[in-house]
Amino acid sequence: MKLGLDFYQRNGVSVACDLLGKLLVREIDGQQIIAKIVETEAYIGPEDKGCHAYQNKRTKRTEVMFGRAGCAYVYLIYGIHNCLNIVTASEGKPEAVLIRAVEPIDGLDIVREYREIKSRKIEDLTNGPGKLCQALDIDRRLNGYDLVDGDKLYILDSDERVEVVKGKRINIDYAEEYKDKLWRFYIKGNSFVSR
Template identity: 60%
Template structure:
């Protein structure tokens, strides 16, 4: 069942945990890819020195973060890799969850095609935010996408096996002063698709 508006109306830390095990559905050109979310990071609005919206900084780029929870926020890093974030919480309270890694469930051939590699290790196809966005054919055109209404990108809840959640500090945010030590990265314990243990 597709996640409804109510699911997204929570702070990013809670949402980052709750999104683990949920399934992203991506549809394009009559193709369907499904992947399970196995690793996330929470970015907690104006107070969070690692957030693009620190001090409520609203720009053309960060505008989707200020939407009501249930939208996508997609940005480019290193000039070549897109990162998929799920906006959470209330409108004008810019919380977002970075999807860091996913486990392929359906459409593996499309994932390989989109990644343009013939990796023998399936877990290397989607074990990082740039990799998974390439695998799911996610780009700036999907920035600000309404995940509740979209036919092309949305998240569903499915029956999943029980799992343990582990957490750690977020990755590559050394600039964030005291916020670099917040343990706001969450991942499914022992899942082989996470970006790093």
């Protein structure tokens, strides 16, 4: 079952936690890539200094976060890499969940077409935000894409029970007191979780 709008219309921390173990589906030319979400981070604007929409900063880039829950917020970082986020909470509240890592379940052949890497380890395909976007052919064309109604990119519910670990977020040293918030979630013992 596809996750509905009500799943996303909650506070970002809860959504980030509940997304673990769910299945991210990407459809390209009729072919499906299925990947299990194993690591997420919550970004809660306007209070979170690590969030782009800190203090309700509304710009062309952060505009999507102010919109409806369940949309994708895709954003280019370091000029090279894309990051996939899911907008949460209600309209006007800039909250989002960053998908940091996934575990490929199906469609590995397609993934390899998009990611030509020397490493043969499957872990290297998707164990980071930039990598998983490349693996699933996600870029800014999908910014604002509706995961609730869309069929190219959506998230399936899963019955799988997962053991969730909370931790500090990564690479946001500038966020000061908020960098120590335990807003990073990952599945315990999963080898696709980044370090």
